[in-house]
Amino acid sequence: MEPRYTSDTLDQAVEALVFASDVPLRxxxxxxxxxxVTGVEVEPGEVERAVGRLNGAYRQGGRAFRIQRWAGGLRMATVEEVHPFVRALFEQDQARRLSRSLLETLAVIAYKQPVTRPEVDHVRGVNSDYALRQLLERDFVAISGRGEGVGRPLLYATTDRFLDQFGLDGLGDLPTPREIDEILADPAFNRERASLLAELATPPTTDVEADA
Incomplete structure (x- = not known):
C-alpha cells in the first residue's frame, strides 16, 4: 500500500512552519x-515523529539548533553550546533586559501563583507595584482573577510568554528548591552570577527603578 505522503514532504513542512513562526506552534x-495544503490528514503524533527525524539530522550534521518544546508548542532554538555567541550578540539590548527586581518579582509569581500583590510584597520585603506594572506591560504576567480576601485583591500568574522566553514547556519544568540549592552550590554558577551582578551594577537608563 502506497504511503499517504512522503516523510520528506512532511519533514520539510514541519521545519518550514516552525522556523517561520514567531510563537511556539502546537x-x-x-x-x-x-x-x-496537501489535502492529506496527519496526526499530531506524526508531526512529533517528524520533529524527531529533523533533530536527528540536525545533530548528525552538527547544526547549532534543534526543534524544542517551549510553552506547550514547538520552536526552533539554538543548542546550549552556542549560547555564549548568541548572548554576545544581544547583550547590548539593554532596554529589554529584566532588572534584578523584576526577576525577583517574576520568580515569586512563578512559584506561588496565583498570588496577590501583598503576598509578593511580603516575600520580597518591598513594594512591588512598579515591578508588577513592568511585568504586565512586557506580558510576562497577567491578571488571572481575584482572591477571596478583603477587597478581593487581584491575582497574578505567569503567561505563555514567560514560558517561551525562559525555554520552558510548562510550569512543571521549573527547578525544584533542591535543584536550585544544587545550582547555587555550583562554582560555575557563582562565576556567572558574579558576572551578571557586575552588569546590573550599571542599570539601563530606560529602566529606572521606583522600588528599592
Whole structure:
C-alpha cells in the first residue's frame, strides 16, 4: 500500500512552519496547516515523529539548533553550546533586559501563583507595584482573577510568554528548591552570577527603578 505522503514532504513542512513562526506552534496546528495544503490528514503524533527525524539530522550534521518544546508548542532554538555567541550578540539590548527586581518579582509569581500583590510584597520585603506594572506591560504576567480576601485583591500568574522566553514547556519544568540549592552550590554558577551582578551594577537608563 502506497504511503499517504512522503516523510520528506512532511519533514520539510514541519521545519518550514516552525522556523517561520514567531510563537511556539502546537503539533495539531502544524498538522492542520499540512492538511490544508496537501489535502492529506496527519496526526499530531506524526508531526512529533517528524520533529524527531529533523533533530536527528540536525545533530548528525552538527547544526547549532534543534526543534524544542517551549510553552506547550514547538520552536526552533539554538543548542546550549552556542549560547555564549548568541548572548554576545544581544547583550547590548539593554532596554529589554529584566532588572534584578523584576526577576525577583517574576520568580515569586512563578512559584506561588496565583498570588496577590501583598503576598509578593511580603516575600520580597518591598513594594512591588512598579515591578508588577513592568511585568504586565512586557506580558510576562497577567491578571488571572481575584482572591477571596478583603477587597478581593487581584491575582497574578505567569503567561505563555514567560514560558517561551525562559525555554520552558510548562510550569512543571521549573527547578525544584533542591535543584536550585544544587545550582547555587555550583562554582560555575557563582562565576556567572558574579558576572551578571557586575552588569546590573550599571542599570539601563530606560529602566529606572521606583522600588528599592
Amino acid at each position: 503539533p495539531d496546528d502544524v498538522a492542520r496547516a499540512y492538511g490544508e
